[in-house]
Amino acid sequence: MSSQEHEATAPVGVGILGAGPVTQAIHLPSLARLRDILEVRHVMDVDPAVAESVAARVGARFGTSMEELLADPAVEIVAICSPHQFHAAQVIAACRAGKKAVLCEKPFAMNGEEAAAISAVSAETGVPIIVGAMHTFDPGWLAAEAAWGTLPAQVHTVRSSIVLPPNPRFEDFATEIVGRTPPPARDTTDGEAVRAMLTGGVMGLAIHDLPLVRRFTPDFADVAVLHAETVEPFGYVISLRAGATTIELRAAMNGTWEPSWTFEAIGDDAALSIDFTPSYVHAGSATARIRTQHSTTVLGPYGHNGYEGEWRRLAGIARGTETAPDAETLIHDLEFALAIAAAAASAGSAARGAKAPQETRA
Numbered sequence: 001m002s003s004q005e006h007e008a009t010a011p012v013g014v015g016i017l018g019a020g021p022v023t024q025a026i027h028l029p030s031l032a033r034l035r036d037i038l039e040v041r042h043v044m045d046v047d048p049a050v051a052e053s054v055a056a057r058v059g060a061r062f063g064t065s066m067e068e069l070l071a072d073p074a075v076e077i078v079a080i081c082s083p084h085q086f087h088a089a090q091v092i093a094a095c096r097a098g099k100k101a102v103l104c105e106k107p108f109a110m111n112g113e114e115a116a117a118i119s120a121v122s123a124e125t126g127v128p129i130i131v132g133a134m135h136t137f138d139p140g141w142l143a144a145e146a147a148w149g150t151l152p153a154q155v156h157t158v159r160s161s162i163v164l165p166p167n168p169r170f171e172d173f174a175t176e177i178v179g180r181t182p183p184p185a186r187d188t189t190d191g192e193a194v195r196a197m198l199t200g201g202v203m204g205l206a207i208h209d210l211p212l213v214r215r216f217t218p219d220f221a222d223v224a225v226l227h228a229e230t231v232e233p234f235g236y237v238i239s240l241r242a243g244a245t246t247i248e249l250r251a252a253m254n255g256t257w258e259p260s261w262t263f264e265a266i267g268d269d270a271a272l273s274i275d276f277t278p279s280y281v282h283a284g285s286a287t288a289r290i291r292t293q294h295s296t297t298v299l300g301p302y303g304h305n306g307y308e309g310e311w312r313r314l315a316g317i318a319r320g321t322e323t324a325p326d327a328e329t330l331i332h333d334l335e336f337a338l339a340i341a342a343a344a345a346s347a348g349s350a351a352r353g354a355k356a357p358q359e360t361r362a
């Protein structure tokens with residue numbers, strides 16, 4: 001075999017920054033199914049015991065230095081799985097290191113300045129970036145998006161509804177987690193806590209579906225939050241309007257045994273509904289239904305979920321057989337999420353009598 005042929009068939013090397021629950025319970029199980037195309041070669045975490053234990057599961061090098069991981073020539077794709085406040089700086093450092101592709105866990109930035117800095121570095125270095133909004137890589141959604149393209153696009157109502165048990169329930173089904181951080185205590189009578197819960201809910205959970213919402217509301221500059229409220233023990237009910245489209249975002253993370261994650265887009269002539277498989281569970285793709293007056297088309301389920309879809313796309317990008325998502329689309333998706341988070345936080349905390357520092361219209 002020539003060295004060029006070997007390069008085309010050898011697994012692509014992966015380095016991981018941050019080896020917490022998402023790495024342990026989501027990414028390693030996904031990568032274990034893709035060992036012929038991807039190989040974890042270096043694991044970095046600020047906690048050396050976590051880095052060592054997680055690296056040992058896959059026979060990778062480990063350490064506590066981002067610079068060492070980025071300088072490792074065996075690392076071709078960098079996955080950023082640290083807490084959100086480190087994402088922007090680490091995405092930028094990985095792009096500057098000239099890697100073949102970067103996966104950044106959602107959200108990849110927390111404000112407009114960070115988004116602009118990422119956009120500039122991405123344009124300058126040309127390093128492809130994927131954001132871990134996994135539903136955008138789910139084959140059920142991708143098939144629905146393609147099929148919807150031939151139907152009338154004027155959707156008047158979009159709904160994203162998420163009912164999940166807390167993350168640790170699924171993490172413990174997937175693996176034995178090391179180094180879990182307990183969630184902070186919340187006082188939802190306090191306006192600041194309500195702001196934080198609504199911002200966290202939009203940027204941490206709704207963000208998986210917001211790129212799908214934006215597919216039906218391209219005029220995203222005109223976003224107005226009509227109502228925003230928190231749900232105990234964690235969740236949100238947010239109503240908004242983007243242009244002429246009414247959007248409902250609901251989430252409840254509670255003791256439920258049955259996860260349910262649905263997305264709906266309804267127009268005068270056609271309606272789309274999608275049932276997603278629960279996060280963490282490797283139970284194949286979403287199933288989508290497109291209904292018109294005369295027919296119902298069922299798309300899926302397909303063999304893999306959005307997490308595996310992300311990794312397949314990354315391997316294809318690194319090998320030059322697939323292209324990356326458009327960087328401008330990722331920035332607009334992020335701006336859409338930031339606008340909703342800011343407006344929901346203001347509306348929700350104002351409703352609790354807290355002083356609202358920002359206008360509710362984003």
Ligand SMILES: NC(=O)c1ccc[n+]([C@@H]2O[C@H](COP(=O)([O-])OP(=O)(O)OC[C@H]3O[C@@H](n4cnc5c(N)ncnc54)[C@H](O)[C@@H]3O)[C@@H](O)[C@H]2O)c1
Pocket residue numbers: 017018019020021022023026044045046047050081082083084086105106107132133134179181204279
């Ligand atoms: N796509 C999904 O479905 C999904 C699910 C869960 C979490 N996430 C995202 O993944 C990210 C990580 O979440 P998590 O659940 O693993 O929990 P976490 O944030 O508690 O754990 C992150 C790990 O990163 C380490 N760390 C802290 N600072 C670091 C730094 N500067 N550089 C490298 N590592 C650092 C911590 O020691 C910890 O082991 C978050 O952005 C979260 O939003 C995504």
